[in-house]
């Protein structure tokens with residue numbers, strides 16, 4: 214059996230959403246491959262402490278704001294420049310630090326836009342992480358039914374100004390014509406802000422109305438045989454079987470609900486954070502917590518391994 218190496222990994226994030234990648238220097242295994250800064254946790258050291266030490270050693274900075282994210286295990290095969298090993302990667306978001314970034318180990322550094330990577334190859338263990346990072350931490354769900362169209366479009370514009378990047382149009386009570394008209398307005402607005410829109414409905418209708426994506430309810434998810442083509446695809450999940458189906462189809466994301474009690478389903482059997490985190494552990498597709506979410510729940514959702522939170526009421 215190969216040895217288990219524990220690693221602390223820093224995802225440095227700038228306010229504009231870009232994150233830092235570094236190339237592995239010559240002389241190390243997997244030289245030339247891109248990774249997040251970080252390194253092995255020494256014996257007796259906590260992951261957070263290792264993270265800070267590695268950031269100082271490799272980049273000359275001291276992280277001041279860190280948020281533990283997911284852990285990921287990966288088996289590396291032996292290669293021409295490295296022995297076989299199993300790594301347990303402890304990912305952290307680092308959103309503030311002291312000092313000026315320097316490449317102190319001869320590595321190249323590159324800030325990357327999450328939706329447009331321009332360095333490669335990235336270490337294979339990181340593939341699902343890069344995928345998860347290409348989606349934003351906040352996902353909004355429409356609420357035209359309750360708010361009325363005028364108030365909704367006004368609130369949408371406000372949220373777009375504040376940086377909203379992902380929205381689902383979920384209006385099961387609108388007729389076809391009304392949905393088409395609403396979609397036209399929403400898509401025009403969102404396109405101007407580079408915010409991606411998913412339609413809660415069938416892939417055919419999403420394509421016909423010009424959406425970039427589709428969101429499947431759990432019934433559609435379970436009946437689906439392959440991922441819809443050319444659509445960013447998410448799905449509603451309420452248990453492990455549905456999450457595994459979403460992962461098997463290689464969907465772009467899943468919404469897991471209900472995390473907390475909601476105004477719309479007050480009596481529903483909510484998961485709670487512990488069960489939520491449990492269901493996500495080991496899963497490789499990005500998952501959002503849904504149900505009773507408010508902006509202040511984001512750190513808890515991230516710490517539970519989610520990509521972020523989805524909100525229907527609290528964000529408008």
Ligand SMILES: Nc1nc2c([nH]c(=O)n2[C@H]2C[C@H](O)[C@@H](COP(=O)(O)OP(=O)(O)OP(=O)(O)O)O2)c(=O)[nH]1
Pocket residue numbers: 218220221222241248249250251252253254287300302336337338339
């Ligand atoms: N730093 C970092 N390591 C990663 C990432 N993804 C990933 O699979 N790894 C693996 C590669 C390595 O096998 C291991 C990190 O070990 P390392 O050799 O770079 O450790 P280190 O920086 O402490 O360097 P050293 O002990 O060789 O001096 O984790 C990542 O994004 N960042």
Ligand SMILES: [Mg+2]
Pocket residue numbers: 250251252253271
């Ligand atoms: Mg390192």
